[in-house]
Amino acid sequence: MARAGRRPGPNETREQIVAAARTQFAEQGYDGATIRGIAAAAGVNAALLHHFFGTKQQLFVAAMNFPVNPVDELPRLLAGPPGELGERIVRLFLGLWAEERSREPFLAILRSVTGNEQAATMMRQFLTRVVLSKVAESRGVPPIRAAAVASQLIGLVLLRHVVRVPPLADADDEELVALVAPVVQSYLTP
Amino acid sequence: MARAGRRPGPNETREQIVAAARTQFAEQGYDGATIRGIAAAAGVNAALLHHFFGTKQQLFVAAMNFPVNPVDELPRLLAGPPGELGERIVRLFLGLWAEERSREPFLAILRSVTGNEQAATMMRQFLTRVVLSKVAESRGVPPIRAAAVASQLIGLVLLRHVVRVPPLADADDEELVALVAPVVQSYLTP
Numbered sequence: 279m280a281r282a283g284r285r286p287g288p289n290e291t292r293e294q295i296v297a298a299a300r301t302q303f304a305e306q307g308y309d310g311a312t313i314r315g316i317a318a319a320a321g322v323n324a325a326l327l328h329h330f331f332g333t334k335q336q337l338f339v340a341a342m343n344f345p346v347n348p349v350d351e352l353p354r355l356l357a358g359p360p361g362e363l364g365e366r367i368v369r370l371f372l373g374l375w376a377e378e379r380s381r382e383p384f385l386a387i388l389r390s391v392t393g394n395e396q397a398a399t400m401m402r403q404f405l406t407r408v409v410l411s412k413v414a415e416s417r418g419v420p421p422i423r424a425a426a427v428a429s430q431l432i433g434l435v436l437l438r439h440v441v442r443v444p445p446l447a448d449a450d451d452e453e454l455v456a457l458v459a460p461v462v463q464s465y466l467t468p
Numbered sequence: 469m470a471r472a473g474r475r476p477g478p479n480e481t482r483e484q485i486v487a488a489a490r491t492q493f494a495e496q497g498y499d500g501a502t503i504r505g506i507a508a509a510a511g512v513n514a515a516l517l518h519h520f521f522g523t524k525q526q527l528f529v530a531a532m533n534f535p536v537n538p539v540d541e542l543p544r545l546l547a548g549p550p551g552e553l554g555e556r557i558v559r560l561f562l563g564l565w566a567e568e569r570s571r572e573p574f575l576a577i578l579r580s581v582t583g584n585e586q587a588a589t590m591m592r593q594f595l596t597r598v599v600l601s602k603v604a605e606s607r608g609v610p611p612i613r614a615a616a617v618a619s620q621l622i623g624l625v626l627l628r629h630v631v632r633v634p635p636l637a638d639a640d641d642e643e644l645v646a647l648v649a650p651v652v653q654s655y656l657t658p
Contacts, residue, residue: 288475373528392630402631410633422635425627426647429636437615440582441592443600445612446619457616461651 288330295320295327299341304396308338308403324330335408338400342387345380348409356416363417365429372451375435388432388440413466423465430461450466469493478520484509485517489531494586498528498593525598528590532577534632535570538599548604554653555645557617565625578622578630603656613655620651 298320302311318326318369330339355366365444374380390397405428412423434454438446488510490500503524505512521527530539545556564570580587595618604614628636
């Protein structure tokens with residue numbers, strides 16, 4: 279059946295926006311890309327894009343297939359008892375990697391970041407702007423300490439789920455929480 | 469000029485062995501590959517291979533373009549004052565990544581491990597057998613604690629040199645030693 283002349287449905291519009299967002303974030307970085315520019319590239323107006331995706335952060339999370347939105351998770355993590363923050367962070371992060379549904383998109387992100395300069399740039403900017411600065415500010419520690427937490431967590435899942443080094447691959451989540459949470463806690467203690 | 473009939477020189481023989489080693493390690497893993505099998509695949513005898521490369525560990529390190537041989541470095545690291553082990557480990561590791569000559573092969577290994585199951589398998593086996601078990605045994609800690617050290621170090625260079633998160637990318641080595649050495653030290657303290 280010829281589809282010419284048919285108005286694109288919401289799913290097609292959504293796909294067009296996501297495709298345009300991926301291109302714009304890759305080419306301009308997270309900081310450089312704008313809702314207005316992405317809307318123009320997708321041939322929709324900015325209000326419609328906002329209706330589908332909300333803010334630039336939310337559009338990035340959708341376009342990158344993040345399994346959760348850190349912007350939603352962070353306030354909850356940071357709100358609990360400060361002395362158990364390390365535990366909450368490690369438990370949440372390991373839990374996301376434990377489920378195949380969320381592990382696969384994370385693995386795809388990890389591969390693209392190690393293989394591709396553009397992907398590294400946009401992830402760096404998103405991570406810095408949206409995650410690390412918020413954590414550091416909330417805890418009153420220098421940003422390098424929030425980055426050290428991220429480095430420990432990313433290295434942990436890299437060896438657990440990609441390289442699959444036996445003691446880390448075979449451990450259950452709670453064993454790893456007990457091992458790594460004190461480190462995360464110490465990085466985030468002023 | 470036709471080269472038919474000429475006996476291969478030492479460089480060609482070396483290249484043949486390295487190529488055969490890469491294939492065998494990829495197909496059989498680090499544990500499964502043997503000096504005898506690699507020699508047969510390269511069409512040389514095992515004694516000649518041994519003359520060029522020494523042990524299987526040394527051949528692996530040469531075939532993977534490791535910038536240093538961990539088998540040579542570990543005894544030196546472990547021999548110093550135990551209370552400064554964390555410092556020595558972090559300083560050595562960061563130093564290797566600081567020089568482009570050694571950073572490039574490390575980056576290539578990191579990319580191949582995240583992109584390719586065979587590479588992940590042989591690196592896992594080499595890392596477990598040759599590095600982590602030695603460190604854990606020498607310090608009298610469970611192997612998972614040596615693996616936790618590796619996870620912190622790999623995450624650190626991933627964010628410093630690949631993703632280039634600003635506070636980690638801009639820090640000098642000694643600032644990172646001060647930040648991360650206590651963590652490494654605590655993992656390696658029984």
